[in-house]
Amino acid sequence: MTVEIKRVAVVGAGNMGHQISICCALAGLETSCIDVSPEQLQKAESFMKKYLPERVAKGKLSEESARQAEARLRFLDSLEEGVREADFVIEAVTEKLDLKKELFRRLDQLCPPHTILATNSSFFVSSLLAPETGRPALVCNMHFFNPALVMKCVEVVKGPHTAEETAKAAMDLALKMGKKPVLLHKEIYGFLVNRILRRIMDEALFLLDTGVASAEDIDSAVVNALGHPMGPFTLMDLTGIDLSYHIAMERYRETGDPADKPSPAVVEKYVRGEWGRKKGRGFYNYG
Numbered sequence: 076m077t078v079e080i081k082r083v084a085v086v087g088a089g090n091m092g093h094q095i096s097i098c099c100a101l102a103g104l105e106t107s108c109i110d111v112s113p114e115q116l117q118k119a120e121s122f123m124k125k126y127l128p129e130r131v132a133k134g135k136l137s138e139e140s141a142r143q144a145e146a147r148l149r150f151l152d153s154l155e156e157g158v159r160e161a162d163f164v165i166e167a168v169t170e171k172l173d174l175k176k177e178l179f180r181r182l183d184q185l186c187p188p189h190t191i192l193a194t195n196s197s198f199f200v201s202s203l204l205a206p207e208t209g210r211p212a213l214v215c216n217m218h219f220f221n222p223a224l225v226m227k228c229v230e231v232v233k234g235p236h237t238a239e240e241t242a243k244a245a246m247d248l249a250l251k252m253g254k255k256p257v258l259l260h261k262e263i264y265g266f267l268v269n270r271i272l273r274r275i276m277d278e279a280l281f282l283l284d285t286g287v288a289s290a291e292d293i294d295s296a297v298v299n300a301l302g303h304p305m306g307p308f309t310l311m312d313l314t315g316i317d318l319s320y321h322i323a324m325e326r327y328r329e330t331g332d333p334a335d336k337p338s339p340a341v342v343e344k345y346v347r348g349e350w351g352r353k354k355g356r357g358f359y360n361y362g
């Protein structure tokens with residue numbers, strides 16, 4: 076049975092979740108943005124209150140659309156309240172498998188039986204989460220890119236448990252948000268984009284770690300020779316060096332190959348808490 080998606084809950088108001096929530100609200104969906112941290116919710120709401128008027132001032136959004144989007148978006152600390160009536164949940168919490176498993180167990184209990192449960196994880200496939208629920212056919216990956224308000228691509232990944240209608244609903248939802256979704260017919264570590272990006276990141280880190288060139292010059296070369304919008308180190312600062320660390324650790328846990336361990340430069344930044352823009356310092360200093 077296909078249910079029209081009208082209400083969406085985004086769990087996690089961090090780097091990805093707050094922007095995914097705004098995408099949903101702008102697409103005309105009643106949206107709950109849920110987080111356990113009052114500070115994170117406050118930050119997300121402040122961002123929305125600044126972002127929408129800026130879009131209006133730039134002439135990219137009508138005042139009426141901005142007003143309606145704001146009215147459609149609720150920031151909540153109660154999971155129960157936020158997902159009670161949701162047709163579709165997008166999980167965007169920290170990349171910790173135990174946390175996600177526990178959350179999927181709770182979502183399964185709290186959501187109506189028809190609700191689709193999608194994870195925005197960058198690397199955990201949904202078959203790790205589907206068995207925690209009594210609705211595996213309604214579980215899939217729906218992976219957005221940073222900054223989610225700007226990047227058009229969304230990867231929808233079908234697991235062996237995912238029903239065709241579930242993948243279609245996720246694709247349709249992404250289209251409704253004005254995205255250009257792509258469908259992966261089977262699960263694979265890193266999906267499409269992060270597999271390709273990994274080659275670039277690994278090579279950039281190798282060149283930095285071996286002292287061949289500075290982060291600034293590697294970035295400059297990638298931007299000015301390859302035409303990428305930003306270099307790999309600027310991009311890692313944007314997406315979060317903690318995420319780069321966790322992705323490499325997860326890869327290493329899976330393969331046991333020491334070559335898959337996070338690079339020395341990433342470990343150093345991770346340990347120092349210099350995780351990129353969100354911490355004010357990463358490969359670059361953001362004052």
Ligand code: CAA
Pocket residue numbers: 133135196197219220221222224225226269272304305310314318
């Ligand atoms: N949030 C929301 N909007 C943003 C933004 C942000 N953080 N940063 C920029 N924008 C918007 C601006 O408002 C502007 O919008 P309009 O053109 O509609 O006015 C537009 O993006 C361009 O911004 P700027 O002119 O300020 O800067 P730019 O041209 O350098 O673009 C960028 C910034 C969009 C981030 C661009 O540099 C870019 O595309 N970088 C590559 C990003 C990328 O590769 N993302 C994928 C990361 S991998 C990932 O996410 C996978 C994962 O699993 C983590």
